[in-house]
Amino acid sequence: MTPQPAAPASPSPSLSPTDVAILLIEDDPGLVRALESGLAARGYGVRVATTGRAGLDAAAEDRPDVVLLDLGLPDIDGIDVCRHLRRWLPSPVIVLTADGAEDRKILALDEGADDYVTKPFSMPELLARVRVAVRHRRALSAVVDADLLLVGDLRIDVAAHEAWLGGREIHLPRKEFALLALLARNAGRVLTHATLLRQVWPERQGDDDTQVLRTHVTVLRRKLGLGPLRPRIVSEPGVGYRLVVDD
């Protein structure tokens, strides 16, 4: 699936956990008990579905803010659940995958999942991903329109082909600009190598050499520099990249 253009989401400037509804789609009773209890204790509203079908129904009813989706469900493949959700639910989807299932993880991201955590994961790790996902929703709402992207102190005017870091313009060749704009448009989301290559280098179709991608990311990182509110390009080894802003 292609990353969506900045969808106009409902503005929710200060989301505390109590405002965030999480749908947990997971079939293992032990993990459900652990996650439900851990998330609820932090104030999140949690609804549990133990099958893919029940998960899709619950998502349609509740319109959750974040979906935690196990990929190994008893009835429907988690990848298919992800694909279905993506058709009508703009909320971020975090997939819970088993270690060693790299292909399925990438498949889920290509089907529109925003992020993943690999089992076994720690509670702080999961909570951090949930916070990123919630911020990502907010980041989407901070996008003024399809042509103006704001991530931290990075401002990108797509139509004018201009990028500004805290008021200072940075000069980016065409491909670097396209890559940064794509990452900024999907701030917080993991974009797979394949997606990035396909979107930024459509003329290199079928060439899955990530070297060109790595080179451009290195250059962009140098140009972005470091600082508070400064977006960073984070590597997800073997999977892809994402643009994040630290708190």
Place this chain on the structure above:
Amino acid sequence: MGVVGIGLVTAVLAPFHDSVSRAAPALLLVLPVLGAAVVGGRTVAVVTAVLATAAYNLAFIPPVGSLKVDVPEDAVALGVFLAVAALAGTLVAREIERRRQAEQQRAEITRMHAEFQRVVAQREQLAAEAHRAEVLEQVDRQRAALLRSVSHDLRTPLATIRAVASDLRSAAADERREDLLDLVDDEATRLDRIVANVLSLSRIESGALSPSLQATDIGELVAHSVDRLDRLFANRAVHVDVPEHLPLVRADYSQIDQVVTNLLENAVRHTPPGTTVDVVVRSTGETVVVTVADDGPGLDPGLRDSVFEAFRSGDRATSGIGLAICSAIVDAHGGTIGAGDSPAGGACFTFTLPVAH
């Protein structure tokens, strides 16, 4: 040889050319021609016949010592002799040739037959090797499926334990501490059960399952198993129905305990909360029958026959090594095990054990 024969016959008979009839040397001179035919073939036979005719003429036809012929009858006789000798030689040569060809053909057939048998044997060997490779490949696939399934099974409780253990550190866990510790305890026990199943599986595979059979009160065993799994049934109702005065069965306590545990856990894993599980024990006189039935969604009809096979490949979510172990243990006890529908529409597992006499 023909020439030597002719020389010999001529030399021996020539001194007596007056006293012997002309027929005797003629007949004897045919012999070297036949001999030449046997050894040298048709052309040699004809040449020898010509030489024999010349020798006959030279030594026995007047005037002796010259190739001239005095009387016309002698010329005719010489002609007939040449014709007969050449014909006889040719016929013999042809016959010999025919025999040699027949022999060659026979040898050829024998050789081809041997070759054919060798090829057949080779093909059989190749087919056997291919079959062996196929079996090995299948075993490999099953092993890979087992590993996947076991590591998935081990990882699931580990995921819970890791999440809970990391959660316990935070202040947000203070009020839930007891609950979370219970959860860790439950999942550790579950890990232990999985490890026990894996060990049993390796014993089954190496043929070292051999139960140590003792007279066992199965009613007590069932009640004890259900008690022990109390927390597993937190959101489910479980009813145990054991009659009084149940005969003892011949069983290995810990192995049958594993069977009951696996069947109970299977019922919990595959049914939603709120399900009722019934454990019923009955005696038929010769056997004791144990039934574990639930009112959950029931067995997938497509899986009914394969539910006791370990690690059905292509099976994503469940591993089913527990049920495979149940089947192997009950078999080793001389009992039977089966799966079907419960009267309430859920799944129903039944196994029997022989009564101890």
